[in-house]
Amino acid sequence: MEWSGVGRRITEVGSEELLDAMFGHRPRLVASALGPPPPAMVERARRAGMLVAGLAGTVGHAREHARAGADIIVAQGTEAAGHTGTIGTMTLVPEVVEAMAPLPVLAAGGIVTGRQVAAALALGAQGAWMGSIWLTSQEGEPHDALKDRLLDAQSTDTVRSRCLTGKPARQLRSAWTEAWEHPEAPEPLPMPLQIVLLEEAHERIERGIRQGHPGARELMHYPVGQGVGMMRERRSVAQIMARLADELHSALRVSVS
Numbered sequence: 001m002e003w004s005g006v007g008r009r010i011t012e013v014g015s016e017e018l019l020d021a022m023f024g025h026r027p028r029l030v031a032s033a034l035g036p037p038p039p040a041m042v043e044r045a046r047r048a049g050m051l052v053a054g055l056a057g058t059v060g061h062a063r064e065h066a067r068a069g070a071d072i073i074v075a076q077g078t079e080a081a082g083h084t085g086t087i088g089t090m091t092l093v094p095e096v097v098e099a100m101a102p103l104p105v106l107a108a109g110g111i112v113t114g115r116q117v118a119a120a121l122a123l124g125a126q127g128a129w130m131g132s133i134w135l136t137s138q139e140g141e142p143h144d145a146l147k148d149r150l151l152d153a154q155s156t157d158t159v160r161s162r163c164l165t166g167k168p169a170r171q172l173r174s175a176w177t178e179a180w181e182h183p184e185a186p187e188p189l190p191m192p193l194q195i196v197l198l199e200e201a202h203e204r205i206e207r208g209i210r211q212g213h214p215g216a217r218e219l220m221h222y223p224v225g226q227g228v229g230m231m232r233e234r235r236s237v238a239q240i241m242a243r244l245a246d247e248l249h250s251a252l253r254v255s256v257s
């Protein structure tokens with residue numbers, strides 16, 4: 001069967017194409033989630049002088065990443081956008097830091113302010129890894145209608161559901177996620193079949209959003225973490241970085257005074 005789009009990317013050939021594109025950009029770091037980094041990827045990263053990170057939702061995941069050769073562990077709590085486990089960032093980070101020392105650990109999950117970055121450092125992490133915060137930036141990829149929805153959302157407006165990919169992933173609650181949670185709704189298919197199943201529907205919803213169709217806007221759903229409740233303004237990435245640095249410095253000043 002010839003797959004295109006997301007369907008093709010989750011085949012072996014498709015993922016090779018993605019890795020080729022990624023290595024072509026010569027980034028400093030490559031991260032693996034949903035399992036330890038495959039040996040061929042680690043080897044290729046080493047040859048290219050790149051660091052390898054692994055996203056872990058438990059200490060067990062972190063150990064698997066380390067065994068596979070990860071240089072950095074990202075301890076990601078359940079608050080995070082996308083595929084995420086059930087343990088909160090506050091509990092997971094110190095647990096992973098202690099179990100994996102001296103491997104450097106970054107904290108992830110719900111972090112959208114400099115005060116939280118300071119908290120991550122206090123928990124023993126070397127820094128923070130953030131995803132959701134960029135979605136409402138001026139440079140962020142979502143459509144303006146979705147950015148407005150995210151800016152209005154509370155921390156209670158996300159749901160961890162298998163409806164997006166077949167594995168539990170945190171996303172914005174909407175008519176779409178509610179429909180999948182209905183008692184009479186079918187069970188989502190296992191990954192990767194759910195992704196293939198939904199590809200066309202996602203494209204139609206996205207087209208409807210771009211065309212301003214109100215029904216499509218009701219169905220808007222997107223990976224986002226619980227930190228969305230504190231994402232209040234549309235700012236540039238430079239402004240977000242400057243504010244994070246200011247908040248971090250004030251929090252650290254308070255903690256040492």
Ligand SMILES: Cc1cc2nc3c(=O)[nH]c(=O)nc-3n(C[C@H](O)[C@H](O)[C@H](O)COP(=O)(O)O)c2cc1C
Pocket residue numbers: 032033034055076079080081082083108109110111129130131132133135222223224225226227
């Ligand atoms: C829109 C979006 C898409 C994401 N897609 C992926 C992905 O494909 N693979 C992955 O490992 N993590 C993905 N993530 C998770 C981020 O890499 C990051 O680990 C997470 O957002 C950190 O938690 P936070 O959202 O609370 O900051 C995604 C996050 C967002 C917001």
